[in-house]
Amino acid sequence: MNNLFNDIRYGIRGLLKQPVLTAIAVLTLALGIGANTAIFSVVQAVLLRPLPFPEQERVVVGWKQDATIHNPFVELSVAEINDWKSQSQSFSGLAAMPTTVYGYGYVLTGRGEPVQLESTKVTGQFFSTLGGQAALGRVFDESDDQVNGPKVVVLSDQLWHQRFSGDPNVIGQTITLNNTGFTVLGVMPPSFAFPKGVDLWVPLLTAVPPQSVQDRGMSYLQTIGRLKPGVTVAQASAELNTIIARLASQYPETQTTNHRVVLTPIAAHLFGNAKPALWALFAATGLLLLIAAANIANLLLARATRRSREFAIRAALGASRFRIVCQLLVESTVLAVCGSALGLLVAYWLVALLLAVAPADIPRLEEVRL
DSSP states (O other): OHHHHHHHHHHHHHHHTSHHHHHHHHHHHHHHHHHHHHHHHHHIIIIISOOSSTTGGGEEEEEEEETTTTEEEEOBOHHHHHHHHHHOSSEEEEEEEESOOTTOOEEEESSSSOEEEOEEEEOTTHHHHHTOOOSEEOOOOTTTOOTTOOOEEEEOHHHHHHHHTTOGGGTTOEEEETTEEEEEEEEOOTTOOOSTTOOEEEEHHHHSOGGGGTOTTOOOEEEEEEEOTTOOHHHHHHHHHHHHHHHHHHOGGGOOTTEEEEEEEHHHHHHTTHHHHHHHHHHHHHHHHHHHHHHHHHHHHHHHHHTHHHHHHHHHTTOOHHHHHHHHHHHHHHHHHHHHHHHHHHHHHHHHHHHHHSOTTSTTGGGOOO
């Protein structure tokens, strides 16, 4: 330990005698480490952290495509999704929600100033299909999702804290949305925020005109399914395409003969184009760190070459090769510690900058932390 402390003191003195080289090395390391840490913070929060859905690899989002007119996105009707549920054997749960989340808002009154809230209308199996459990109260099920059924609502954790002060007695209370009373069934945990930006969930069938349930021309939904254990996306797609062909023959007026199902794992659906872009950015910053390390290595090798006389004198005085190598390692460690400390500060600033300039549609961006 005594030798180590002596090496540290000597190394610091030596580095301070060459402030330009030391500053260049520390700044280079700080930029490389800071950029990598900031980008990895985003990648870890957005891509690597598991979604709040148990066995997320079994959860898929589905719609249709029309091969005739090359339309890659064809929405579904309530009646068609009900047919899928009754005829398919590939799913343990099948739910539906509008493809356009926003625009289905409610105005909350009676809780301070009126406020516009974003909502989404979902079918009764929505929460059970995703595996979402209420943090307080319960989620609704198929018995709550009925035409002309009772007006019920599930609140997000954010809305519960902002407008209801985290009151646990809110369960069972009636709140006023668009001048209509809704009974609060439950509050979701902070981790459950699907779709992004939603303040509350309401049952689909209680909120749509009764005639739309059987109208196959009213297509505005996408489906969310949970595959049964052992069932692949390809197998489920093949089964649903058979059902689609059967329904096209049964209801020729729908003109769905050339429709085919599109099933996408929920992670791929949520991340979309952000995934390859983030991985490419992370690879680029990794290359930046390698370049920085190589440049610092060259600087230290050049410095070591100029110190050949010093090493010869130390060897003549009895220093072994191991002691000289230890001294060089200690000096490199001092540089690394200084560069890492400054790099963390750079990373903190870069994370804040990335959050400020990143597109708002990147999922889970609000979860990014250093």
